[in-house]
Amino acid sequence: MRAAKSTHARSQQLPNDHDRRPSDPFLAALLPPPDETPEQREARLQQEEEARKRSENIDRMLRHDDKRNRRKKTVKVLLLGQSESGKSTTLKQFQLLHTPAAFHKERIAWRFVIYLNLVRSIRRILEAISPEDNNGLDEEDFGDSTETASIIIASPDRPSSSHASNQPNYEAYRRRLAPLMDLEQRLINVLSDPEDNSDKEATHLPGFSPHSFSAFAAPAGISPSTSASSAYSGWTSASASSHGGARVPAHQPGRPPPITIPPTPGPSHSHSHPHPTAGPSGATGAGAGPTSPRSPTSPTVSLGSGSNHEPSIRTGSNWKKHFALGKIQSQKTAHSGELEGWWEDPGDPVHVLNRCAPVMKELWADPKIQQRLAEKKIRLEESSGFYLDEIDRITAKMYFPTDDDVLKARLKTTGVVEHKFTLAKNTEFRGVEWVIYDVGGARNQRQAWAPYFDDVNAIIFLAPISAFDQQLAEDPKVNRLEDSFLLWKSVIESRLLAHVNIVLFLNKCDLLKKKLESGVRLKHYMPSFNRPNDYDTVSQYFRNRFGAMHQQLSPNKSRELFIHLTAVTDTPKTHIIISNVRDIILTANLKSSSLM
Ligand SMILES: Nc1nc2c(ncn2[C@@H]2O[C@H](COP(=O)(O)OP(=O)(O)OP(=O)(O)O)[C@@H](O)[C@H]2O)c(=O)[nH]1
Ligand SMILES: [Mg+2]
Missing domain, CATH: 1.10.287 (Helix Hairpins)
Structure with a gap:
């Protein structure tokens, strides 16, 4: 030529x-x-x-x-982070940005998840005011819980609260809201997708009698997803090391469990994960690695092990297709050409919700309830899948979820969800295929991460920095921020991932801001923090800590780390961030594979 x-x-x-x-x-x-x-x-x-x-x-x-x-070139991105860090929400934002038509088409399917989220918020309130749980009022808030998945630890020997005259009328509310508890189980059953045989374990709520709230207490046969033995199953592959748990030192009354940032040993130690927070109980410490037995978390100590055990839908589940028309019907009926709306179906959950709406609103507005929640430091308005301020809209007969509703909906991921899209013709990177893997972040899900490490081009790691005062749902002894630090450490020091681009989302900044403004002090949980308790200082502090760990622990000193302060439920801001992130990742990867 x-x-x-x-x-x-x-x-x-x-x-x-x-x-x-x-x-x-x-x-x-x-x-x-x-x-x-x-x-x-x-x-x-x-x-x-x-x-x-x-x-x-x-x-x-x-x-x-x-x-x-x-056109055939693909860039593979893995979303990592603990449960409820915002991985699936970030994936939804990618879908909304790149495949909006498909996202909008699926919105109606989220109706049932949103209903379930709402019903579970009601259940949490009922649990919080139940006489059985009142013994557990812990003024010093070790059991502070703002997330759906968080668990309040009850201390059985504490005397009952003395505000007898101030007691909310638990029995009356329980009776009037009983239909919702029936509905919860029904929703879980339908969401578990009977047509998908692989979904036998799609939802794991232990059986409970909808008429008995005592059944909300942890059952004897708690689901394996909270079992301590599976919690630490190593997620790293042979060449990447595993770590022990982020155990918080045993709680001492009157003092919050302190958070310890993992030490940053020199590169020669990059494959060892000594446990940084050996507590006085001796539950952890040197040798508490992945193979060290951990004392199992007794399901009987936590009130919410059963009730807080979140429903999840397995990867590959057909659930969105199943509810494409917004109806709870078999696939066959759903596609039979009937055009009636779901609101005309007397069996649709909307009717129960609609009938219970006035009681739900009364419950949420009840000052005694609010007082009880405040005493227990339960901030439901900051929790995942919070719709209690919008009961009228959500329970309306013709309710159709908005984009924001879908982004707020909480459905725990199990397995790995894959989303593909091809960049549009008019972009610099036209034709490049983008594959995002969204994994389950709960501890018993982390073993599924490793197989993706070999083949991935970039990682978006999410650390929810608002969670500094919360515990893991799957192990209430573990502080969520500390768990994030340990996960982060494992990812950045992995040699297997040494040449993978890493983007860090310090997420849930909106909640962090609200939390700090409401007077919650970081120092209370992280004694090493000695600065003003305002959002700018705290967020900058976290940025520096995560950044410093990367600088010190990364086996690849030339790797550039991109850190963003995010609230991934905020669509306009998140779209700007993910567009930048997408271009940075693509540029880096296309350059390295000489595609440009
Ligand atoms: N307010 C607020 N809520 C958020 C933010 N990010 C995520 N959420 C909410 O937090 C909940 C949990 O988010 P998910 O995206 O499901 O978390 P995940 O990391 O996928 O969790 P797993 O699937 O269990 O691993 C959802 O209800 C989200 O709407 C945020 O930045 N701000
Ligand atoms: Mg998820």
Whole structure:
């Protein structure tokens, strides 16, 4: 092709150059003979024209191949972080940004998840005011819980609260709201997708009698997802090391469990994960690694082990398709062409919700209830899947979820969810396929991460920095922020991931801001923090800590870390951030694979 091109260039530049002989002997050799006859010249030009056409054809074919190759190129991104860090919400934002039509089409399917979230908030209130649980009022808030999944630890030997006259009327509320508790189980059953056989374990709520709140207490046969033995099953692969648990030192009355940032040993220790927070109880410490037995968390100590055990839907579940028309019907009926709305179906959950709406509103507005929640430091308004301020709208017969409702909906991920999209034609990276993997962040899900490490181009790690005063749902002895620090440490020091781009989302900044403004002090949980308790200082502090850990522990010193302060439920801001992140990741990866 190149020779043909040269010939072509020569024919363009030197058609009549018989008299002007170049001094360069190579160019001189390429010139036509000085005694060329008109016939010879015509033949030569014809040959050159044919060569030019051949060359152009080859170029066109190569360009076409290049386009096809580019189209086939994929960039794989893994979303990592603890449970409720916002991974699935970030994935939803990618979908909303890149495949909005598909996102909008699926909105109706989220109706049932949103109902379930609402019903579970009601259940949490009922649990909080139940006489059985009142013994557990802990003024010093070790059991502080603002998330759906968080668990309040009850101390059985504490005397009852003395505000007898201030007691909310638990029995009356329980009776009037009983239909919702029935509904909860029904919703869980329908969401578990009977048509998908792989989903046998889609939801794990232990069986309970909807008429008996005592059944909300932890059952004897608690689901394996909270079992201590599975909690630390190593998620790292052979070449990446595992770590012990982020155990909080045993709680001492009157003092919050302190958070310790993992130490940052030199690179030579990058594969060992000594446990940083050996508590006075001796529950952890040197040797408390992945194979060390952990004392199991007795399900009987936590009131909420059963009730807080979140429903989840397995990867590959057909649930969104199943509810594509917004109805609880079999696939067959759903596609039978009936056009009636779900509100015309007397069996639709909306009717129970609609009937119970006035009592739900009364419950939520009851000052005694609010007082009880405040005493127990339960901030439901900061919890996942919070819709209690919008009961009228959500329980309306023709309720249709908005984008924001879907982003707020909480459905725990189990397994790995894959989302693919191809960048639009008008972008610089047109044709590049983008694959995002959303994993389950709960401890018993982390073993599913490792197989993706080999083949991934970038990681978006989410650390919910508002969670500094919360505990893991799956292990209430573990502070959530500390768990994030340990997970972060494992990811950044992994040699397997040394050349993977990492973007850090310090997430739930909106909740962090509200929390700090409401007077919750970081120092109370993190004694090493000695600065003003305002949002700017605290968020900057976290940025520096996470950044410093990366600088010290990363086996790849030239890796650049991108840190963003995020609230991934905020669509406009998140779309700007993920567009930037997408371009940074694509640029880095395309450069390294010489695609640009
Ligand atoms: N207010 C607020 N809520 C958030 C933010 N990010 C996520 N959430 C909510 O937190 C809940 C949990 O988010 P998910 O995206 O489901 O968390 P996840 O990391 O996928 O959790 P797993 O699937 O259990 O691993 C959802 O109800 C989200 O709407 C945030 O920045 N601010
Ligand atoms: Mg998820």
